[in-house]
Amino acid sequence: MNLVAPEEVEARVQRTLMRRAEDVAAGDGAAWDPARPVSPFGGRAVRARRSPARLLAAAVVVAAIGAAAIGLSTMGGDEPTGSVVADGGGTTVMTPPPTAPSTGSTWPPTTAPPTTAAPELSIETVVGTFARADGAVIRVTWYPEVALGWDRRPGSEDLQVGEHGANYWEGVDQRASSLSIFFTDGVLSLDGDRLGMKDDLVAFAGGVHRTPGTTEFEITPPPG
């Protein structure tokens, strides 16, 4: 297959961006007017994302991830929940989230979590944990201020999941329901970004799979 040279890809991207930036002519557009109504991308939208309904929806998503984790941890049959599966360095298994309500094994979840779940979902609620082969326990916490869906908390190995992550899951769960874990330069990170990389991963329905010879893991929900 004939592919463009990597340096040409970068050059095309740069040329395209420079050229397209010229589409925005200097000085056109609206004048500065502080009295102008706030756009839908601003404060109102932020407040909307924090509405109880959205928090509830996020709780469903997070709980579903937890349900997938339960499926993963029990899928091995003899493996007790929370144990470590030996698979070389950096191996990860998932343990059930201690606080997320169980929604069964269906994916996406079809029933709402108990109504008491949403109020419990506050900043830094631990929604899941990962036990690494070296014994380190990585916590996944709910953190609404995270601009990116999933990320590592600065200065620690704990992970954050934020509103945008929940939104992202809400947006793509109709056609893709996997979460990828990556070890890049020795750093553990979660990446819910699948639309552009589905073909890079080996599908493995209902479990966690380490692509042979790589440090990539893919987690897929258990079969509905």
Added chain:
Amino acid sequence: MTIETRADARDLELTRLYTAERDRLRRLAYLMTGQRAIADEIVHDAFLRVHDRWSEIDAPAGYLRTTVVNLCRAWGNRAVMARERTPRSGGSVDPPELDETWELLARLPHDQRVVLVLRYYEDLSDTDIAAFMGCQPATVRTRIHRALRKLRKEMTP
């Protein structure tokens, strides 16, 4: 200094800032969203935030740019589905490979598009981009790598 005088000074500074930064920020937002009207709204919104928090902000220009990037990303997260269904605007007289690249950029996951804009338009380092996006430099490198790999697969040689 009276309250009124302070407000006047703030408005004067803000007007200067608006004149100096607005076009650059609109271009940045346009490259991240692909839509001029959205970019204008986002930039306006960012200035409103600076206006409201003027007394709390030490470096308004940096705050503005960060706000624009974050608003673009927030918009992108919500609009990804709609964007995929939006037909591209015609009338371009660019070389075909630039049109193709623009379309491919629009189809990238939004965070990948954002890192490419910050790298290849703003010429920022991994560390600077990571600071903007609140993630690790390694995450930035991974995203850039994946974005370029995907573009390469789909580009016409």
